Structures are given as structure tokens and as C-alpha cells.
Amino acid sequence: MKEDKNTEGFNTPQNYFDDFEERLFLKISEDKLPKNNGFKIPDNYFNEVEDKIFSELNQTETNNGNKIISLFSKKTIYYAASIAACAIIVFSLFNSDKSIDDIDEILVAEIEQFIEDENISFDTYEITSMLIEDEELNLENDLFSEELLEEYLLETINDTSLFLE
Amino acid sequence: MIEEKLLVSNLQSNKDKENAFRILVKEYKERLYWHIRKIVLNHDDTDDVLQNTFIKIFRNIDKFKGDSKLYTWMYRIATNESITFLNKKAKINNVTIEEVQENAINSLESDVYFExxxxxxxxxxxxxxxxxxxxxxxxxxxxxxxxxxxxxxxxxxxxxxxxxxxxxxxxxxxxxxxxxxxx
The missing domain is CATH 1.10.10.10 (Winged helix-like DNA-binding domain superfamily/Winged helix DNA-binding domain)
Incomplete structure (x- = not known):
């Protein structure tokens, strides 16, 4: 092809002609797409949104400046509950007619109930270790006399083969 | 519009912050609205995200160091807010973000703000x-x-x-x- 005569002094960006086709075809593809996306906004929306933003900001800034402490926050409830609990204990201690023994009885009953409810459990090893530690405890003599043991076995064991032996 | 550097310094000063912010909102509300709308599609959701975006901009303007242009930084916040919004919506409804978009598109036909x-x-x-x-x-x-x-x-x-x-x-x-x- 003949060299163009009128290009002196003019230049093009680097690689301009290399990707020209690609850009051209992209443009053709783009032209087939809709020019707008059909979205609308309510009348006067952009004037109103400014007010919304500022009122929202003023509200949150005021809240940040003067901290509002909710009456029903968790912390408040905990404080109130602990004060109430202390008050009840003090009141019941000073106004109670019951003797210390009565209180002990109540406590023992409560502990028994607590264990019965299976809130606490010991396995066999734990129980034996506790019994061994208590040196004064004599199982044979104190708890199970020979008569008692015999009586218990006669009442509870039904296996006749044992008697035959 | 006043020069960006001056606007930023006013936004970061206690004295002129509110006035500067009014200028900023006026200048960018429409552009950011349309940017968000194309991501979340629905007008009411866009309104929520736009407000959150400006509130975030107001609260974090002191962290803007001027490494990028102000509008670039704001667009980034708007984009993040929009995507966070879609993710939250997906989580609340126990669906994927793609399903949230699909539902939004299916609602377009009955949307009064879509023509x-x-x-x-x-x-x-x-x-x-x-x-x-x-x-x-x-x-x-x-x-x-x-x-x-x-x-x-x-x-x-x-x-x-x-x-x-x-x-x-x-x-x-x-x-x-x-x-x-x-x-």
C-alpha cells in the first residue's frame, strides 16, 4: 500500500491500531444493549433524602453525645437482682425467729434434695475414698449387724439354688 | 464545587464539618444513589444503603488520608455497603446472594419505581x-x-x-x- 502523504506531525497512541477491531466490535455489541435500565425514583426524592440523612445523623450524634442508659439493660438488671438478693438475705437473717439448728436442718434438707435431683453425683471410687478417709467409720459393726444382714438376704434373694448350697 | 482539598479539610475540622458535609451530600447524592441502585435494584433498599453510606462517610471522614480521591473513597464505601446489605439480606432469609438478586429482579415487574x-x-x-x-x-x-x-x-x-x-x-x-x- 502507498505511504500516506498527510500524516507528518500526527501521531497515534501506542498499539492504537492493534486493538482497534476489538474496540470496534465491543462498541457494536454495546450498541445493541438497552441505553437505560428503567429505574425510577419517587418525585422529589433527592431533596428529601438530604433531610433524612441529616436527621438520622443528628439523632445518632445526640445519642452519642448524651449517653442514654436504658433502664432495662442487662447490667442494670444484674445490679438490681444482686441488690435485691442481698436485701433478702440481710432481712431474713435479722428477722428470723428460727434458731441456728433450724437453719442447719433446712440446709441439710436442701442439700439432700439437691443430690436427689441428680445435680451432683459421685462414682463408687469417690464414695469409697471418702469412706476410707473417715477412720471412725466401721461398716461391719455400725451399719450392718449379722442379724440385719441375714434378715435382708432372706427377704430379698429369691434364688432357691443358693439355699441348697 | 469547592476544591476537594479544602472540602476535605473542612470536613475534618469541627467548626465547618456540618456545612462541608451538606455540600458533599448535595454533590454526590445522585451519583451514589444510582451506583447503589444498580447493585441492590430496589428503591427502598437503595434509600437505606445510601443513608448508611453517607453516615459512614461522615463518621469516618477523619480516617480519610487523601491517598485516593475523595469520590473514589466514597464510591468504595457505597460499594461495600451495598454488597454487605445483600449479604445480610441473604443471611436473614437463609439464601444465597444470587438468590437475593434473582428475587429482586423478579420483583421488578411489579415495582412502581421500575418502568x-x-x-x-x-x-x-x-x-x-x-x-x-x-x-x-x-x-x-x-x-x-x-x-x-x-x-x-x-x-x-x-x-x-x-x-x-x-x-x-x-x-x-x-x-x-x-x-x-x-x-
Missing amino acids: GDKIQIQLQKAIATLPQKQQLIFNMKYFENHTYEQLSEILETSVGGLKSSYHIAVKKITTYLKSNEDL
């Missing part, structure tokens, strides 16, 4: 088939006329990468529209 026709709904469906980043690139380039250089700053991606993503996006969209012409 597009069938082809525009098809276009939204086609955009929704793209990966999230390609969707952003396509919307910002095709509808908002950002330059690749601006996009590169906002999306923190190289110009070359953006160009090829945009080409791929346009190709995918035209193919989708062609194959769904009769729908």
Missing part, C-alpha cells in the same frame, strides 16, 4: 449471571461512564484487568440476550 420493559428485565437477568466484580465493572462502565482509570482506583484493579473483564462482561451479556430473545 423498564422486557428487554431491560432481561438485561438485569444477564448482569446477574456475571460474577459480582464483573457486575460492578459493567454497571460502572456502561451506565455510569466511569473511565478505566477511575474504575482502577475505586475497585483497586489494574486498567488492563478491568478492560478484559469489561469485554468479557459485554460478550456474556450479549450472548445471554441473544439466547433468551424469545423469552
Whole structure:
């Protein structure tokens, strides 16, 4: 092809002609797409949104400046509950007619109930270790006399083969 | 509009902050609205996200160090807020983000703030088939006329990468529209 005569002094960006086709075809593809996306906004929306933003900001800034402490926050409830609990204990201690023994009885009953409810459990090893530690405890003599043991076995064991032996 | 540097310094001063912020909102509310709307599609959701975006901008303006342009920084916040919004919506409804978009497109026909026709709904469906980043690139380039250089700053991606993503996006969209012409 003949060299163009009128290009002196003019230049093009680097690689301009290399990707020209690609850009051209992209443009053709783009032209087939809709020019707008059909979205609308309510009348006067952009004037109103400014007010919304500022009122929202003023509200949150005021809240940040003067901290509002909710009456029903968790912390408040905990404080109130602990004060109430202390008050009840003090009141019941000073106004109670019951003797210390009565209180002990109540406590023992409560502990028994607590264990019965299976809130606490010991396995066999734990129980034996506790019994061994208590040196004064004599199982044979104190708890199970020979008569008692015999009586218990006669009442509870039904296996006749044992008697035959 | 007043010079950006002055605006930023006013925004970061206690004395002029509110006035400067009013100028900022006036200048950018429409652009950011349309940017968000293309991501979340529904007007009411866009309104929520736009307000959250400006509140976040107001609260974090002291963290703006001027490494990028102010509008780039704001677009980044708006984009993050929009995507966070979609993710939250997906989590609340126990669905994927794609399903949230699909539901939003299906609601367009009955949306009083949508006056597009069938082809525009098809276009939204086609955009929704793209990966999230390609969707952003396509919307910002095709509808908002950002330059690749601006996009590169906002999306923190190289110009070359953006160009090829945009080409791929346009190709995918035209193919989708062609194959769904009769729908």
C-alpha cells in the first residue's frame, strides 16, 4: 500500500491500531444493549433524602453525645437482682425467729434434695475414698449387724439354688 | 464545587464539618444513589444503603488520608455497603446472594419505581449471571461512564484487568440476550 502523504506531525497512541477491531466490535455489541435500565425514583426524592440523612445523623450524634442508659439493660438488671438478693438475705437473717439448728436442718434438707435431683453425683471410687478417709467409720459393726444382714438376704434373694448350697 | 482539598479539610475540622458535609451530600447524592441502585435494584433498599453510606462517610471522614480521591473513597464505601446489605439480606432469609438478586429482579415487574420493559428485565437477568466484580465493572462502565482509570482506583484493579473483564462482561451479556430473545 502507498505511504500516506498527510500524516507528518500526527501521531497515534501506542498499539492504537492493534486493538482497534476489538474496540470496534465491543462498541457494536454495546450498541445493541438497552441505553437505560428503567429505574425510577419517587418525585422529589433527592431533596428529601438530604433531610433524612441529616436527621438520622443528628439523632445518632445526640445519642452519642448524651449517653442514654436504658433502664432495662442487662447490667442494670444484674445490679438490681444482686441488690435485691442481698436485701433478702440481710432481712431474713435479722428477722428470723428460727434458731441456728433450724437453719442447719433446712440446709441439710436442701442439700439432700439437691443430690436427689441428680445435680451432683459421685462414682463408687469417690464414695469409697471418702469412706476410707473417715477412720471412725466401721461398716461391719455400725451399719450392718449379722442379724440385719441375714434378715435382708432372706427377704430379698429369691434364688432357691443358693439355699441348697 | 469547592476544591476537594479544602472540602476535605473542612470536613475534618469541627467548626465547618456540618456545612462541608451538606455540600458533599448535595454533590454526590445522585451519583451514589444510582451506583447503589444498580447493585441492590430496589428503591427502598437503595434509600437505606445510601443513608448508611453517607453516615459512614461522615463518621469516618477523619480516617480519610487523601491517598485516593475523595469520590473514589466514597464510591468504595457505597460499594461495600451495598454488597454487605445483600449479604445480610441473604443471611436473614437463609439464601444465597444470587438468590437475593434473582428475587429482586423478579420483583421488578411489579415495582412502581421500575418502568423498564422486557428487554431491560432481561438485561438485569444477564448482569446477574456475571460474577459480582464483573457486575460492578459493567454497571460502572456502561451506565455510569466511569473511565478505566477511575474504575482502577475505586475497585483497586489494574486498567488492563478491568478492560478484559469489561469485554468479557459485554460478550456474556450479549450472548445471554441473544439466547433468551424469545423469552
